[in-house]
Amino acid sequence: MAVNVETLEKLERKITLTLPATVIQSEVDSRLKRLARTVKMDGFRPGKVPMSVVAQRYGYSVHYEVMNDKVGEAFAAAANEAKLRVAGQPRITEKEEAPEGELAFDAVFEVFPEVKMGDLAGVEVEKLSAEVTDAAIDKTVEILRKQRRTFAQRPADAGAQEGDRVTVDFEGKIDGEPFQGGKAEDFQFLVGEGQMLKEFEGAVRGMKTGESKTFPLAFPADYHGKDVAGKQADFMVTVKKIEAANLPEVNEALAKSLGIADGTVEALRADIRKNLEREVKFRLLSKNKQAAMDALVSKAELDLPKSSIQSEVDRMIEGARADLKQRGIKDADKVPVPDDLFRPQAERRVRLGLVVAELVRTNNLQAKPEQIKQHVEELAASYEKPADVVRWYYSDNRRLAEVEAIVIENNVTEFVLSKGKVVDKAVSFDELMGQQDQ
Incomplete structure (x- = not known):
């Protein structure tokens, strides 16, 4: 059956759903009968409560549940039939006028937008590079000495x-x-x-x-x-x-106190270099990813679903309240947090999420299992027992999903850098790490 989809504005759509009243009533009766078998009420033995009494007590709530379920099913079926990508939850209202023997509902909702990607060839993307110098290692050694003074x-x-x-x-x-x-x-x-x-x-x-x-x-x-x-x-x-x-001398005793197996100063400096290079790699990846994402968003045209923005705003407000609670703020969950405080950031996140999803879909940039494994191993490498950390990641699908999202972003970054006009810029270690010489 063809579904009539009415466009209200930009991404907002409306469809009318109709349900036979007999289907609703039949399901209500069925649920009330099941309820009557187990419901406990004063003056009646279990399973012996008359249907009229059960209907009087629970009829309204069961009818409400059935309506929600059936209308929800009808909406999902209609959206699927019309091949609609629905953003957020529909607003469903019952219509006063309906064909005889039927109930009618209007479902107003938003759809995800069509993303129009511009040509990335002409867009400039600044790509940072940095090296771990002997001076950076010296500074780290001094910090370690100060910590043990x-x-x-x-x-x-x-x-x-x-x-x-x-x-x-x-x-x-x-x-x-x-x-x-x-x-x-x-x-x-x-x-x-x-x-x-x-x-x-x-x-x-x-x-x-x-x-x-x-x-x-x-x-x-x-x-x-x-x-x-x-x-x-x-x-x-x-x-x-x-x-x-x-301050302790830079010698074998200091190296051993810092867990260096062979206790030499050379091995200590080599260990520091390895850790700093790992940190530099992740920091560069983060900065270059930001530049690539900015370039990507600048070349995309799309309308934003209001429902997606509001969901993101609500999520950010919830996060802000959780942060306040962690800091010991009393009644943090009741602190008024205005939507406008987070709306620009929420809009950017939604825009970026939709653009990245479109780029991933059209260019096959999904995270491959070997990429996820490699990233987990890199994250685990800085810990004392890397194998335990790898197992920790693979024991929880949510943790793996977070890693997968990072890998996808890295794939998108590489794609943008391969297509765009890359401007290489070397920065000092201190600039990259956000530190200033004292």
């Missing part, structure tokens, strides 16, 4: 220097009044590590144990404590203890 108390007449750990009491006042978070006792920080504002560090640098000092401090306008941001405070600080840092 020990501290020894300095003599009383020694001033606080760069890298020292100082223990202080302090109190700050604004216009002569104390403020929240402006006072602490036995507070420790490392000089020159950026834990405190520069004026505070500058005041403490050179001070000796037992010494006190008063100094002005201007809080930056973008300071995280909004009550004091942009304001001028006066601080009094007393140094109670100064400890010098002792």
Whole structure:
């Protein structure tokens, strides 16, 4: 039977469904009979409740369930018959007028759009490259040394220097009044590590144990404590203890403490290089993937299903509330989160998802089992027992689905880079990792 599909606007469609009233009533009767066999009601033995009583108590809810089921089945059959790719859930309303002996419903819904892909040949895609240098390895070695440093108390007449750990009491006042978070006792920080504002560090640098000092401090306008941001405070600080840092030597003992089997410095540096190269590879892949996806979206024309965008907005709001809850925010599930906050990002995600799906379908870019296996093994390589991690991924279809999605994105990235006009750009290790030399 041909299904009449009416176009309302862009992606919105409407079809009318009709169901014989006898089909609905027959299913309602059937379900009520099954219910009567097991239902328990005061004054009746199990299975002996009269049908009239069962119908009076449960008739409405059973009728509602049957209507939902049958209309849902009719909609699925009609959509399938018309070869429609339905986006989201249909809005179904019963019509007042219907042929005799039948019930009629209007189903309004959206369909997935046709994606028109432009030619990728002319689009510029920036492809980053980076190398792990000896300087990057040196910096990592220094971080590892700092993580294992020990501290020894300095003599009383020694001033606080760069890298020292100082223990202080302090109190700050604004216009002569104390403020929240402006006072602490036995507070420790490392000089020159950026834990405190520069004026505070500058005041403490050179001070000796037992010494006190008063100094002005201007809080930056973008300071995280909004009550004091942009304001001028006066601080009094007393140094109670100064400890010098002792960093371990770069030798076999350090290598062994870091789990290097043969305990040589060369093997330590080789292990660091291997780990950094793995991180660089994943970081480059992520950056280049972003550039390829941006290029892809720029060459695609399509309308976006409102229902898909709303679903994505709802999902993102749910994620935001879960994040707030994890941070200990009370009643996080009731915090009002406006849709508009996430709508632009949701629109981009939906657009990208539809474009990627179309490219994968038309160019056979699905993830192959060997690609998934290779990616899992790469992810597992940085762990102590890679085989256990591989088994962990393969023991859960959801985890494998996440890996499959990443592999598909990688395939799409390679496809775009193979078709587009690639602009190679070498970046430093620090640029790529988002670090700045201190």
